[in-house]
Amino acid sequence: MTPDALIFDFDGLIMDTESTLLESWRWLWRQHGLELPEEGFFAAHGGPVPERYTELAAAVGASFDRDASHARRNAFRARLHETLEPAPGIRDWLDQASALGLRLAVASSSAQEWVHGNLARAGLLDRFEVTACGDEVAGHKPDPAVYQLALRRLGIGADRGLAFEDTPHGVAAAQAAGLRCVAVPNAFVQVAHFAQADLVLTSAADLTLQTVIDKIS
Incomplete structure (x- = not known):
């Protein structure tokens, strides 16, 4: 029919927007001199696995500011979307x-x-x-x-x-x-x-x- x-x-x-999500997380990890462990970033159903900030906080240590990191990552991703x-x-x-x-x-x-x-x-x-x-x-x-x-x-x-x-x-x-x-x-x-x-x-x-x-x- x-x-x-x-x-x-x-x-x-x-x-x-899935690629920009991954790229924004790569960028955020690199701000701390780290490389994002990408294996398993997306679940089998295609969406991102939650709690990436918890992993990054553990890698960075006590100086990690979750709210500031979230704002910076979203601002970076928004710039990517300007030309998407x-x-x-x-x-x-x-x-x-x-x-x-x-x-x-x-x-x-x-x-x-x-x-x-x-x-x-x-x-x-x-x-x-x-x-x-x-x-x-x-x-x-x-x-x-x-x-x-x-x-x-x-x-x-x-x-x-x-x-x-x-x-x-x-x-x-x-x-x-x-x-x-x-x-x-x-x-x-x-x-x-x-x-x-x-x-x-x-x-x-x-x-x-x-x-x-x-x-x-």
């Missing part, structure tokens, strides 16, 4: 969706301020009719709540939507909401973890949107 709406994850799919472009193929997909008359939405576990701010800076916010964000629901992915909210705001049933995700947790959330899901794994998640996705691509630039829809429908 051809969808009426496409629902996109944000982090790691629309924009590669959408992931390859995403702008083309959005253009093709418009030409096909498809409605567009974002369903993200991140806070609305983060999602809207980054979309606006990239000139993409007005491309999406609906957003549903993590600070608007009780549960984060793989909980389907954010997808269910997006569907309610679109006013459609799950059978009329198609989701796009970059992590196994995201795929699980979309499918738990009743949506078909295309996976475009980010660089930090093994493709083998996406066996449940309806279609797996290496990049949004792999296929035209119409071809993707034809393969799913």
Whole structure:
């Protein structure tokens, strides 16, 4: 069935904010003359492992200031985002969706301020009719709540939507909401973890949107 709406994850799919997250942590460790131990930085589901500050504090010692370090790291990451472009193929997909008359939405576990701010800076916010964000629901992915909210705001049933995700947790959330899901794994998640996705691509630039829809429908 051809969808009426496409629902996109944000982090790691629309924009590669996962790489800027890792780079900001590398930068922070190097401010202390240290190298970030990157093995296991991202969990198997694709998100970062928490408590990196605890590890850094142990490495630095009593002089470590968590609040100041957090502010410095976020400021550095914000500078990276000033020139961060959408992931390859995403702008083309959005253009093709418009030409096909498809409605567009974002369903993200991140806070609305983060999602809207980054979309606006990239000139993409007005491309999406609906957003549903993590600070608007009780549960984060793989909980389907954010997808269910997006569907309610679109006013459609799950059978009329198609989701796009970059992590196994995201795929699980979309499918738990009743949506078909295309996976475009980010660089930090093994493709083998996406066996449940309806279609797996290496990049949004792999296929035209119409071809993707034809393969799913």
